[in-house]
Structures are given as C-alpha cells and as structure tokens.
Amino acid sequence: MGDHHGPATGVTRWLFTTNHKDIGTMYLWFSFAMFLLGGFFAMVIRAELFQPGMQLVEPAFFNQMTTLHGLIMVFGAIMPSFVGLANWLIPMMIGAPDMALPRMNNWSFWILPPAFLMLASTLFMEGGAPAFGWTFYAPLSTTYAAPSVTFFIFAIHILGVSSIMGSINIIATVMNMRAPGMTYMKMPLFVWTWLITAFLLVAVMPVLAGAVTMMLMDVHFGTSFFSAAGGGDPVLFQHIFWFFGHPEVYIIILPAFGVVSQIIPAFSRKPLFGYASMVYATASIAFLSFIVWAHHMYTVGMPVAGELFFMYATMLIAVPTGVKVFNWITTMWRGALSFETPMLFCIGFLVLFTLGGFTGLMLSIAPADFQYHDTYFVVAHFHYVMVAGAVFSMTAAVYFWLPKWCGRMYNESMGKAHFWISFIGFNITFFPQHFVGLAGMPRRIPDYALQFADFNMMSSIGAFIYGASQLLFLYNVIATIVAGKRVSDEKVWDGAEGLEWTVATPAPYHTFEEPPLVPKPAGTI
C-alpha cells in the first residue's frame, strides 16, 4: 500500500473511512438532510399558522413540531454542517495531512445518524415526540413529558458525545498538526474561530449532558433535582440549561464569523482588515458568553442586582461583535468588489446578522424584556442570527469551496437566483414577526388573535418561498457535482488566499503529505 492510494470502493469506503475529506462530506450531506427535515417541520408550523384558528394539526402535534424543528436545526443541521466544513478545511488550511485522530473522527460522525434516528422515531411513539420546546424546561420535560422523553435524553447524550469528540479532534489537530511556519497568528480566521468554538464545546456540552442526566434521574430514579416537592427547584434547570445554552449560540455563530472572514477578503481582493483584532474579538465573545446566561430568564424573579449584571454583561458583547462587523465592512471599503454567489450570501449575512444583533441588544434590556419575553419578537431575533447568520454563511461556504472540492463550477445564475429568493423569502418570513411579537403574540402557540392574521399569512408565504429556494440549492449542488463545468485552476477564485488554494483542483484524496511552505505574512489570511 503506497502513500498515494485512493479511496476504497463501495459502502465500506464511507463506513470505515478515516479520511477527513470523506468524513467532512458525510457531515455536510447529513446536515443538509437534517436541514430539509427540520425545514419540513417548519413548513408544518407555518401552514398551521397561515390562518387563525385550528387548521391542520392538533395543538399537541404542533408543539412536537416546534420542539423537533428547534432541536434538529440546532443539533442536526447547523452544528454538524460546521463540523463538516471544519473537517474538510482545517487540515487543508493549516497544511496538515489529515485530522489528528482519524479513527475518532469516523466515530464522531457515525454515532450522529443513530442519535437523530432515535430522536425522530419518538414521533411514532405512544404519547408522541417531545413537545416541551427545544429548551426543554423542567417540569414540562420531566413531570409532564411523554414517555418518549427517555429517547430524547439518550439522543442528546449521544450527539453530545459526538460533538465533544469532534471538538477534541479539532483542537488536537490545530495545536499539533500545523505546518512548520504556520504560527497561531498566521492561521486563517476560520481555523481560529473553530479552535475557540471547539473549546466552548468541550466546556459546555458536558453541562448539557449533566442537565439531561438530571432529568433522567428525576423521571426514572426518584431524585428531585427539578422538583420542588423533594427540595429541588425548576429554576435550577433554567440556570443549568442556559449555562450551556448561551455559549451554544456562539458555538453556532463563531464558525460562521470565520467563514465570512475568509470569503469577504477573497471577493474584495484585499486582505482582511484587522486580523489580530478579529482573533481577540472572537476570544472576548467566547469569554463573555459564559457570564451572560441569565439574560434568557429575566422573568424568573431574579434580584435587581442580578438583572443589572446580566444586562450590562450582555450589552458588552456588542463591543467585540461590533469590531467584527466594522472589520468586515472596512475590508470591503475600496476593495475591487465582485458579487459572485458566495459574496452575495456574505453581504446578506452582514446586513441581516447585524439586524439580528440589534434586536438582541433590545432583548438584553432587562426592563423591556418583560414585554418581549417568549413572544414572536424573540423568534424573529434568533432566526435573524441563526438563519441569516449561520445558515447564510454556511451556504456561502458551500458555494465558495464546492469548486475546490469537486473540481466543477456551480451554475452562477442559479446561485444568484437562490440568494435573492432566499433573501427576500427570509425577510418576508421573519420581518413581520418583529411586529406581531411587539404586539404581544406569544411563541409556540398554534392559534392566535385575529389582529395578527395578516402578518402571519405574510410570514407563512415567505416561509414557503424560503423553503422552496433550498430545493433550488440542492439541485444546483447535485448538478454541479454530476455535470458542472470543470475547473482546474488551483485558485478557483482569483482573490482567494490560503493553503487550501495551493493544492490541485479538485482537491486530491490526500493533501499535504509533505508539509507545505507557509510564505504568507500575518494578516493576508
């Protein structure tokens, strides 16, 4: 067996592979499948909310849909998609031959599908799927949960283990496998943001595991962690959940920041502005994410001093985030801009994520939050940062690196159509939700007061448009892989910089078996 053997053939190639590119590909396809499944659940939600009154589904089933939509999008679609991207790109960006622990890499992917199979199977169980929202607050998720909650708990355990193994692998790779000369401050920003994200994951996924373990014990073993009758406290659940949950939102968005920091310089044909400040801003956001969790629970009855602390700490996050936004804009300033699909998605990200950040600032104001809490305003806010933030940047990443991965160029007109339909559909869906939220429409309710009817109908129409545009994306990606126009330049994009653009196109099965030279000075990616 020589060094330059290709992939094995047949299904065993995928089952037993330890190749970072194969595993990255599997992660990306799996997460896209989950994205479509979670998106289908969202369509059920929007169809029910198309008109006031009960239309299509029972309230209990509606609650199962909101719960599974959230869980699958967060844990099944967004997180694994960025892990897939990390698998493909980090070794190529730092000049490593593969991930540091390839067999563990195989495991961290292959335990994911069973976890989500288990989660989805709860839909067919007696009592139905989990219906307590993706935040699974006790006692809804303990005393009042359907029996399927046990399957939910184990699914969370398994995907937590998968995430932790994936992160350990990423940290071990970045810390030990960089090519000579690739110092920390020369690493591409995508690698930096993922390194910090991986540390966040190792720190907080065990906390989530602890929370669901306590639920398991309360449900089956007679403990009372979250039951006041036995001396526990349901509010404790919220503290533990959000101690995980707030870093989790940065786990989702930091890799997105990394992607945008790679793509905007490429299409501005300028180095990233303020590389070092980007690194420090990322680290500051990661640190702050640990001390702001209770801003999700202002209404539980905290002392005023507590509310003030969490309010100011939360507002502080706007500073490093603002640094990033200004750096991206300054990167574009007087650049030789061109607007290919990846760049369009990045600019869409920049505009809409900033809007989502502003509504986040509004929500951080403790006295005002009592009005916004658990309304559609919150729904609008987090979809602006999760969808227009994480999903848009992920889409940009696929368009940006797909030609490098498969040696074929996607259809640019179809890509641009995908962007504009997504952008418009997304805004029709979520912009009106700000208004109904401020007017008091609560989230997670299958029916609503008549005055919200028009805006909800708009939202639903927008959601169908946005959902349909993803099928265009799927078609474009498949058409590219099967029959796209071939490209063979190492640098697919003339402005792209970085080691991944120095290998052949399409990227060979094994890259950097010999460490590359790292010529670029800091700041040029």
Place this chain on the structure above:
Amino acid sequence: MTNLRLNRAPAVDTALKLVLVAVAMFAFVFVVMVPLYNVLCDVLGINGKTAGQAYKAVPVAVDESREVTVQFVAIKNDGMPWEFSPGVRTVRVHPGASNGVVFHAQNPTDSDMVAQAIPSISPNRAAAYFHKTECFCFDQQPLASRADAEMALQFIVDQGLPQDIHTITLSYTLFDVTSKLSEGLATR
C-alpha cells in the same frame, strides 16, 4: 500510510487532557452548580426560599412602632386531592414578636397519604427576614384516609426588614409525596 501520519503522541496527549476537561465539566454540574445554587439561594434569600430548619429565636425587643402585614396563601400542586387552607388569611404583626398561625389540612381520599409543603416568600427580598421557629413544612405530613389536621407555624419577622416592605406573602404549595416514599427513595 506511514509518513501520512506525523508523530501522533502529542495529539493523543492533547486529546486526553481535553477528555479530562470534559469529564470535569460534567462533574462540575453535579458537584458545583447544584450545591452552589442551593447555597446562594439560602444565603442571599433569593428565589423566595426560606430556611429549611427551625430558626433559633434570639430574645430581642419587639418593634411596637411598626406593623407588617403577613398574608398566607395555600396552594395544592397539580393533582393533589387534599383540602388545604390557612386558618387566617392575613395577620398584622410587629417585627421581633413571635406569632403563631395554623393551616388546615384534610385527606378526603380512601388511602393514607403523605404530603410535603414547600414555602415561598414574596417579595423575594423578605425571605431572609422571615424566621420560622416552628413549621409543618420542616417535615412531611402523613394523614390517614379521611383524617384532618391543624398544622402549626410559628414565625418572627426580623427587625432588620427593609423599611419599604409593608406586606409579606407566604405561600405554601402542598405536594403529594406518597409515591416517592413508597418507592423507598429518600427525597433530597
């Protein structure tokens, strides 16, 4: 695959350290976060939690110049079949004075049951200034089928109660803990 792999030892070393971090964080939830939460609630009196044990009364002067209204609320948790109500809804007390009230409970079912009352004080800030020298909530309350009971509460409102608090509401929620006991598992 030989020179595809660089020296793996440092990477394995890093990975093992990170596994330790993950395990430590898992343990952190149980051995730090949960006790810390309970201690903080106890010490700061936040969350309306009152002390779980009897307060040792220290003889102090009664502040005759001030009167505080104490309201009593009795709530039955979901599915709890007992009758449960305070003897009086409201009392006016002087800070420093010891006061006694009773709560009525009756078990209308055909089976013997055990209940646990969980107190909560509103406003939360008042919790640290509300001392119970005797309370039925310190223990579980067994009641035979069709039996009833008067359950006693002795309390002192601390003189240190902030001046802007004029009314304290003490609410008890009664939980059915019969099944927890029959499972033979101690409650925490």
